[in-house]
Amino acid sequence: QRESEARVTESDFADVDWAPGGGDEAGYYDAILTRDYGDWGPISGTGAQISAQEVAGVLLLSDVYGPLGETNEAEDTQALADKVAFECQPVVVMCPDLFRGDPWKEDPAKQGFDMKGRTYEQWRETHSEERVNTDIRAAAATLRERYGVSSVAVFGQCFGGGRALEAAAGYVPPSASSGAESGESREVQGPAPVN
Secondary structure, three states, rough: OOOHOOOOOHHHOOOOOOOOOOOOOOOOOOOOOOOOOOOOOOOOOOOOOOOHHOOOEEEEEOOOOOOHHHHHHHHHHHHHHHHHHHOOEEEEEEEOOOOOOOOOOOOOOOOOOOOOOOOOHHHOOOHHHHHHHHHHHHHHHHHOOOOOOOOEEEEEHHHHHHHHHHHHOOOOOOOOOOOOOOOOOOOOOOOOOOO
16 A cells, blocks of 8 residues: 555646746756856756866767768767766767868778778878867867866777877877978977887
């Protein structure tokens, strides 16, 4: 008898507005894409009381197929970002497009070439290490400044995994113009390999 009295029924929720567009009287989801997440206020979207100092950031670096688009690989990256964001709350996950809208997409009719007729190596040359490194650092700075995270973790898969290791080690690729102004040739090296 106690079990049936304690059981929750639909009538217990009769006063809750489940209609589309309703149920957000507090305005937690107003301007969700443009609002400042630097200070969550007293209550987060999940109802937990947190402060901005407790929110961590995760920089998820994708493989060569990029984080955007309709490919299976891009959808897998998006699903991973969603899973990390959900499972590791409170966390802000950012997945920057390191290829600026030009990810590798192999031509099904011509194996080894992309849709623009470039080989993988030719495609890779269009995305310099220096520019990709700059984009990663800019994304980390955005997590800290715009979203006010207390720390930034870098995670990558395939191509992004190598870039994540370089970012974590503090590797800065040599600039294409190093020493060009003074006419001297300097050789800039990254950190020593781990044995």
